[in-house]
Amino acid sequence: MLSYLIFTLTLCAIYGLLALSLNLIWGSAGLVNLGLAGFFAVGAYASALATGAGAPVLIGWGAALVVGAAVGLVVTFATLRLRDDYLAIVTLGFAEVIRLVALNERWLTNGSDGISGIKAPLKAELGTQNFAWFYLGLATLVLVIVWALLRRLDASPYGRALKAIREDQQLAAFAGKPVLRFKLQAFALSAAIAALAGALYAHFQSYVSPDHFQPLITIYIFLAVTAGGVGRPSGAVLGAYLVVIFLEATRFITEWVPGLQPVQLAATREMLIGIALILVLHLKPQGILPERIPKAPVPPTTA
């Protein structure tokens, strides 16, 4: 039971990073990125390939960050003129492109067999059980650092400018904000965080394949950010923990439902997830931790 809990919490931290990535680009800058799974995959493969070629794990994570940011820039340039639904569709397509490249470029990614035996840092030295603890600590530490940075960013003038762009792009430009630069930076940063999550996942599981990066992950993360609170890093992290714990808890809940076949239980689990989303949106449309919009300071009254 204990190792199961450790495993689930580690996964929570990785999902939390993904939620922070989505919260930055969607919650702060207002760009709908349905390609999250694609950036997750880019990071996982980048780190798996780099460490497979002999680089230490930290270099692999660095590679994931750099490649993730670079791919993020490319996607932003390709979608400069798109907003809203159009951007969402293109990013969804992007994730699919990444999956197909991973599937077909066998020389690089080993195709649908995937890359197995990815280096797990210090696993040999620590043993399986200690490694699980170690990795939980490591993933949580990374999550806390990224969360603290993004929280700071959120409250800074930079974060306010991003939110101004989210609310009204033209007005922000009129107020002298370089909209394009802000968007590029935010997208690249968000992509880099998702890629880092991918790298953490790859070294945790020791195996990645194109099948890992189906759009379902993106949907879980949207669910997490929506439930936790769009536009607030703490909300995104809380949402991610809730989603993973809920996903796992449904296994045990459905065991108490009498008289259902395993296939019906599996379907019930998926229904519960849908119902949960509807309930959250109905009862708490702003999420559990809604965005805090600072009040405009009252100008000092002159006598």
Next chain:
Amino acid sequence: MTAFTTDRRTLLAGAAALAGLSALPGRALAQGAPIKIGTLTPLTGAGGPYGPVMVKAVKAVVDEVNAAGGVLGRKVELISEDDQTSPEAGVRAARKLIDVDKVSAILGTWSSAVTTAVAPLCWESKTFLATVSGADSITQLPHQGYLIRTQPNTTLQGRKFGEFCIAEKAKRVFFLSPQTPFAKSQFDNITEAVKKAGGETGSLIYDDKKPAYRSEVDEVLRFKPDAIIFGGYTPDTAVMLKDAYRAGYTGLKVAFGYAVNQKLVESVPAEVVDKTFTIAPSPAEGSKAYARLVKMIGVASPDPYTTQVYDQINLILMAIAIAGDTSGTAIKDAVRKVSQAQGGAKVDNAIDGLKAIAAKQPVDYDGASGPCDFTETGDIADCQFRYEQVQGGKLALVKIA
């Protein structure tokens, strides 16, 4: 109305089972804790059509064994999880089975990616894994014996396709396939078999979502093949066959049994698909185990995966009995003693097997999917293949070999 009645019956049966369960603990305690076995099959996602029947087969065997007194005097408890045909979800489900339920063995993983993702968890936690995935790479993992598979690997399948084309006097063989986990190894092994007989091969990987394949077919025909092997699934193979027919190709056509099935044959004009051969790993139809399975689950012709998972649960329960121990390590060490013991008593189900084991007889299990003999690395040693041909809008059996 009938559908409703069945539902209600299932519900009643379930309720009764639950009521029975609540009466159980006292007795179960007297017998010691139950032996836990997990299934990890796809119940949703791309593998959704297969998983539910597989679970049903395992459940039927477990119920039968429990009714006959269980294994080592203990009840067998089955825990079924859904891998959602995704390695990410599969790993989460496997962790639950291993860490929370502490199962002795996991059986039925279907997608090769799921199996590859789950296998390391199994050997690290010394849990036994039996799979129906076909990708060659799986048994090459460092699994230390904790893994067996009942599906013939791609090497064996590819060789059979190549040898068949040669036997049909084709010298120039072309392999057409979408990108699948087995496309490359399939082609390599076809090539090996064809080259050995002095033939030539060519291959093309195509996108399986396209509505037409004219340019692909043109490329194939430039190779001037005597035989084309269609490596795709039903929808794309139907389009491919039509385009090949339009382009005037009249040579030998060979396809997988799961692609060119009765549904495909009925959905395209007869002349398009006529004379096409299909090759598929054959369940041991006509064997006693197969007949038992059909009767147990009430499905007229169970798919290969169901026959395989039926064999897996029988083997694992017998392995536990012969080892006198429920750990994954014990199953790993004992499984070959029940699947292929020299001169052992031939059995085709766990009940007979358990009796033979109780009488200290060696056991050699022959199951519903085939003889179930395993190599050192966990592959099955041999498997029969079923060759059929489309003749006048019907699939006719050519041979089983």
